[in-house]
Amino acid sequence: xxxxxxxxxxxxxxALAAAPGAAKEYQVQMLNKGSDGKMMVFEPAFIxxxxxxxxxxxxxxxxxxxxxxxxxxxxxxxxxxxxxxxEVTVRFAKxxxxxxxxxxxxxxxxxxLIQVGKASNKAQATAxxxxxxxxxxxxxxxxxxxxx
Numbered sequence: 001x002x003x004x005x006x007x008x009x010x011x012x013x014x015a016l017a018a019a020p021g022a023a024k025e026y027q028v029q030m031l032n033k034g035s036d037g038k039m040m041v042f043e044p045a046f047i048x049x050x051x052x053x054x055x056x057x058x059x060x061x062x063x064x065x066x067x068x069x070x071x072x073x074x075x076x077x078x079x080x081x082x083x084x085x086x087e088v089t090v091r092f093a094k095x096x097x098x099x100x101x102x103x104x105x106x107x108x109x110x111x112x113l114i115q116v117g118k119a120s121n122k123a124q125a126t127a128x129x130x131x132x133x134x135x136x137x138x139x140x141x142x143x144x145x146x147x148x
Contacts, residue, residue, distance in 0.1 A: 023052040025089070028112065030057060030064035030102060040105040042066070042112035046143050049092060051117050056089040057082055064102045069111070069140075071128030072099030074121040096121040097147050099129065099140060109135030112143065119147035 026047055034041035047055065057066040066088060067081040074096025082088030092098065095117035102110040111132065113125075122144060129140040 023054065023091075024049070025054045025056055027056050027058055028066070029060045030066065030110075032061040032063075038109070040102065040108040040110040042100075042102070042110060045112045045139070046115070046146050047112075048115040051093055051095055052091070053116070054089050054091045055114060056087060058087050059085050064105065064110070066100050066112075067103060069099040069101050069106075069128060069132070071131070072097065072125045074098075074116075074124075077116075092116040097125045097144070099125055099143075101132070101136065106132060106136040107134035109139040111136045111140045113140065113147065115147045122147050 026049055028047065029043045031041050031043055033039055034043050042057075049055065059065075062085050065082045065084045065086075068079040073079055074094050077094040077096055077098060078090070078092070080088065080090045080100075092114065097119050098114045098116065100112050100114070126141075126144050129137060129144060132140055
């Protein structure tokens with residue numbers, strides 16, 4: 001083997017060792033009516049991902065957006081606010097739970113929860129969920145019960 005070939009093999013090995021695991025992209029649909037017949041939903045409403053993974057919010061029906069709920073992100077976690085009727089993809093780097101809502105339909109229960117790794121900020125998120133209007137509070141309480 002030539003010296004150049006050995007160097008190329010060594011560099012390739014270093015690059016592969018330094019590369020993080022393949023991040024996944026999950027999809028959440030924004031719907032007027034879910035598969036269970038309930039109105040104004042994110043489907044799925046609860047999703048567990050690993051740090052580095054992304055979630056794409058897909059506007060299947062018009063009049064929806066996805067945005068974080070104040071107080072329902074871990075310290076140092078990113079917030080997001082998607083535009084109405086448009087897809088938005090969010091990468092989650094920080095562990096914890098991220099509560100999100102559709103701005104005009106949160107009171108109708110159109111809320112969701114993403115757990116990234118461990119639910120390290122569950123107590124904080126639970127307290128913040130109390131500020132949600134109407135069915136949003138009830139639905140978020142159910143979703144938070146699933147976070148571990």
